Amino acid sequence: MSETSPQDFKHLALTLAGAQESAPWLDTLRFEGTEQWLEAQWPGRRTELWKYTPLSSLQRGQFTSWGSAQAYTLADEALLTLDAIRLVFVNGEFDAQASSGDAAGVVRFSQADSTQQALIEANLGKIVDTKRHLFASLSNAWTQDGVLVHVPKNTKLELPIYIVHISTPEAAAATANHRVLVLLEESAQAEVIEHFVSDEQQQNGFVNSLTEIQVGANAHLSHYRMNLEEEHLIHIGGVHINLASDAQYLGFTLSEGSQLKRIDYQICHKGKGAHAGLNGVYLPRNKHLLDYHTNVEHEAPHCTTSEVFRGIIADSARAVFNGRIHIHPDAQKTLAELSNKNLLTSDQAEIDTKPELEIYADDVKCAHGATVSQLDQTSMFYLRSRGLTEKQARTMLSFGFINELLQDLPQQAVREHLHRHLTQLFDKDQFVS
Amino acid sequence: MLDIRNLNARVEETEILRNLSLNIKPGEIHAIMGPNGAGKSTLGNILSGRPGYEATSGEIEFNGKNLLEMDIEERAREGLFLAFQYPVEIPGVSNMEFLKASVDARRKHLGQPELSSFDFMKIARETSKRVSLDAAFLKRGVNEGFSGGEKKRNEIMQMMLLEPSLCILDETDSGLDIDALQVVAAGVNSMRSPERSFIVVTHYQRLLDFIVPDYVHVLAGGRIVKSGGKELALELEAKGYSWLEDEVA
């Protein structure tokens, strides 16, 4: 297939923005997004943020139409079993039938009342830094609907918010925009689960997803984000979080690979004493390209960050991990730690990892570590000496390598779902050469 | 030796010591006891000049000199030694190098020649044996990776090498098992002499079974609420501190 030029792709993408109808109160955001998208430099190999991740597969597809909600067949266990407020989107369109439950403050943009509209206008596109995140501009240009989760002061949402994004075969060569805005006011508490799945039939859709999160003073958010789409789908996603004083964000993310997946996490410590915990797992195989970029900005003192990412890279897949921690001059007494560990299980697999520290304050404790290795030979020997085959031993140790991050997940439904899903994957020898 | 008169002291903005007076003569051992938060550690820190600890009024005379006017290292060179409650780790700086530099500084101050590396090594080895520390510790970084007990024994070894005239032991016994405690106590006792005085700050009476004090002072609410002989420690052990606090209140 011939590639469209970056310029052509940029323009084609905008014809989609014009093809939509959206609420007039979102127009400013859309116009600004359009302008920024057009002005933005298309990333190449010399663009540091995209150094290892070519966008050619995006240009190869002709993503010039919107997906639309269609009937889909999902295996019974494809979605989580849990008591939650459930919002299901199919190819970017809301599926009322599959959705259930409601709570004050949880609403789609298209259904927002005037107070909620004001909240959305004041915050949407404001938490993300579009200069650093190219595809956020495109999301702004495209935004028509989305989910607002607004939790008022001193309120706890009793049920988790479960947002599902399903891609179906009909979305082949089409695009879908996924947009979420989470606003927690002072001392509020909530749990948000984002789950991306697809019909098992092959397709090559493009999902551009953007989640913006504001955690208010002393508020607590648990956030899960699972990218379990099949391997032809292209996903470019961003999660952007601002933390006020004493806020707590606990995030977990897991992605399977595909022809192109790029997920950015940006966490800003804006107020004193905030804490961010982010754990992640990436599992590319075949010829996948999977790229996680995380960036933590410590702008205030006494904040803490703990980040652990682990990946298993199989077959001819390539994984990219870039974890940056930036300590601003006033962010004294920061404690920040990042660990990234990788297992390569094949001769053709590749990992490019770059943990970065940029520090402008002296009274801080920061550390990062990265490793690339194969399975520990002593452990292999130990298991085999107990009668396991080499393959069994490999499977067991590889699974153990990521299970360290799964086993302690507080949300039981996510934990059990991932455990089951990954066990199947590992049993099919997908990650063992 | 040491004369503290009407000392008031604070840490940052909090008043910790109130109108404290204490006179220590050469050769004496004074135990300072008291409940948590009484200001026991503050006394050692004020005497050694720890940054953040400030004497707001009162006087301290050490060997006839005004202690409060001296820098931290001047006090040390004059013979004041603080055994830290929480000894600090300094990665990469070997114990040997650190000890030699400290001893050289003290000797220079006393007008004595520096020891040759060879002589110093010999002395350091012998001293480490006296506190049951393997000589290999001398080559490791200062307190780096030492266990709690090893750190405390390292403090006593430094004390032996520096031969101070006033030794302040700040809760040196806390966290030690009985064997380690005996080693520490034996080290201290071996250093007792008519010219050398000790201030033993402790929360537990147990230490005083091994290092027998001449005087016991009870510190509560930032002041000395009771002084007595060694039998006071036993009384405290039996009755606790609350009766004293009641008495003061």
Next chain:
Amino acid sequence: MTEQVESLIRKDYAAGFHSKIESDTLAPGLDEDVVRFISAKKEEPQWMLDWRLKAFRAWQEMEEPTWAHVHYPEIDFKALSYYSAPKSMADKPQSLDEVDPELLATYEKLGIPLHEQATLAGVAVDAVFDSVSVVTTYRAKLEEAGVIFCPISEAIKRFPELVKKYLGSVVPQKDNFYAALNSAVFSDGSFVYIPKGVRCPMELSTYFRINEMNTGQFERTLIVAEEGSYVSYLEGCTAPMRDENQLHAAVVELVALDDAQIKYSTVQNWYPGDKDGKGGIYNFVTKRGICHKNARISWTQVETGSAVTWKYPSCILKGDNSVGEFYSVALTNNFQQADTGTKMIHLGKNTSSTIIAKGISAGRSNSAYRGLVRINAGASGARNFTQCDSLLIGDRCGAHTFPYIESKNPTAVIEHEATTSKVSDDQMFLCQQRGLDAEKAVSMIVNGFCREVFKELPMEFAVEAGKLLEVSLEGSVG
């Protein structure tokens, strides 16, 4: 306490004097004629001139690089002079007695006596002053062992086959902007050749000195260690204090053939600029070595000078079982910027690399470690260990770590660790309570922090490096 520490690191630059030596200095400017002039001045053969011109033409097509975390005003390459030599060197003194005593005095003052009887035992020195080599000591003794140690200008004439074979073989002319510039206009530097199986009987050392104003220094060093040989080499650098920035763009190439070992140590103390960031050397250096089978290259550097440092001494681990090592201390103060690190390119099987980088930032300076560990598909059993530690002194400086790790082989094991810390108030208090003054305490803690690197330096220079840090940390107690 922090203020106290800060006041300690206000340093005086001891090597900042200027020697009154009459020089032949080429007028500023850069074109092909300048390249021809330098080549003619050095009486070079045609092939060397052609090689330079090829580099110059490539350079003209290249773009000056910009770096994300390094900032300095644009360099006017036309305003620099590309050749300067003491006049007294024009008629080529044959022995030390004929060398201008003022020149010898300059090195004496820097602590580098050039009379053999006065030198450090077992160290041969090549002294490079602006664009020319002044003298190389102990040549006779080295020649006995078959070791060649001479100015590269001389090697081009005396050993053309060796130079032709290896010059540009590790750092090609077009490798990067500054390497291309160096290839076109390099004036002198050292050439070392160790024959098969020979263990070089003494330490080799080159001492670089920039003296003239507005001159760039472009030295070129080439070290070839034949099979099974060993050499340890050290370079030192200083320059006078001036308000203008001066450019230093060197290229160093190391070739370690099968089973050979090269130890390359640098104590870099170019003038760093004053406390307000005025003046100082721009130090843009390309250093790279290639290791053949079972060979080993160790780079050790102590970087305390220069206004801006940009250098990544690298190893191409081509041969199976070859070893690359990088040990670095970079101390920046005032407005200095250092962007330094290494590249370890693993091509052969069972290759291993170790990187220990220590950065100390004070004042308003910024120090960055930038490194690349690349494991190619064929590098089975490759191993890397990297440790980057930063020590911050004061709250207006920066310390950064940018490690790139790329692995294409599942049997490779790579470990990277980085930490940041400061000289803690508790550490200072402990040292002072034991009678050490604040100055001694800081220098002791900093030296302790750097220990792992210092122990890699040859004995004499480890002492020198320790002293250099101490001088850098000297000042009045606040």
